[in-house]
Amino acid sequence: MSIGILGIKIGMTQIFDKDGLPLPITVIKAGPCIITQIKEIGQNGYNAIQLGFLEKKLKKVKKSEEGHFLKSNSQAFSILKEYKVEQPDQFLLGQIISVNDFKIDQIVNVTGHTIGRGFTGLQKRHNFSRGPMTHGSKNHRAPGSIGAGTTPGRVFPGKKMSGQFGNETRTICNLRILGIEKKNNLLLVKGAIPGKNGNLVSVIPSLAKLK
Template sequence: MTVGILGTKLGMTQIFDEAGKAVPITVVQAGPCPITQIKTPATDGYTAIQVAFGEVREKTLSRPERGHLSKHSQTPPMRHLREYRLDDTSPYQLGQAITVDIFSPGQLVDVRGTSIGRGFAGYQKRHNFKRGPMAHGSKNHRLPGSTGAGTTPGRVFPGKRMAGRMGNATVTIRKLQVVRVDSERNLILIKGALPGKPGALVSITPAKVVGHK
């Protein structure tokens, strides 16, 4: 795996490329993310680095969280922690900041975040079911219809598409293109839509490109 960066989704807009075509983009305020822990096979059984994002007041963190971050005195109190597994952690040091400079325009990235919660949704909204006849005699306007067999097996199989909670799930959008990187303002402009509302936390990593055999 490779190192990524944490950021906050600011919102969507559009820019124009060299040909004058409008490109829909999402603006992400990413990093800088200081490295708060380096994991090795000797201490943790695997190799990874842990990064932090979102500076907050110290009293908003619990005592164990403050103690964990205080191992490196230069790291201010941070709200979010995320680790990225690596094959080799030797190029990284505690306190080193991961910035948007690890990405370049035209690069493909994977963006992971939490989708917008829609609450308890019905069959049509959640699974695109068709509605029933709307005539007065029909009593099946938005009902799901049959959900299972009768005597045998006498239950509804797990995984049946039914009403329930919609959204608020971890989603990864793969192979999005980086349009522009602003190192001075720590901004990444990514083509397309990202999961979550403006202000949501997202994790951006280089896309896994599988070569053709």
């Protein structure tokens, strides 16, 4: 039973189908992940499985985290993430979740952080049009008027203005797995996923049915 897996975005490439058409592919180094905790509704209020990803030395973790890992008899991990499940009794502490739990043509959802672009202006952040570039115009990329005069005499909350752009959590749904390389723990997913190369992503099975 596949519940989800953590991975690292390696990059994009392309493969060719049987008709010779190129298909965009994102390569994800997924897992292996270890089950570090099993939560049940009677004790924790909900059913979930906690996965650990990217091992690190036990001496480099906090005392509270060290006790958590020792309690589950597992090594220390840099990343911990929970996945809700309906039947937690189907899993065991220390169980390995890997690409072997996925299959070709399976539909998945991939969650990651988009590329951060820092403080940006209106044209880049909200696709505003710019002002004229000639004839003495001094309003090229400026926001212009942002208020509505004396009444109401203030700027309404949610006004589209300059600010932080990118670095947001996004989920791309219904991507198809076109290849699995078990030796190197690689998933080949059709299409693009959020984030730059090296970003952490989460891959979970989608509820969409295979076509």
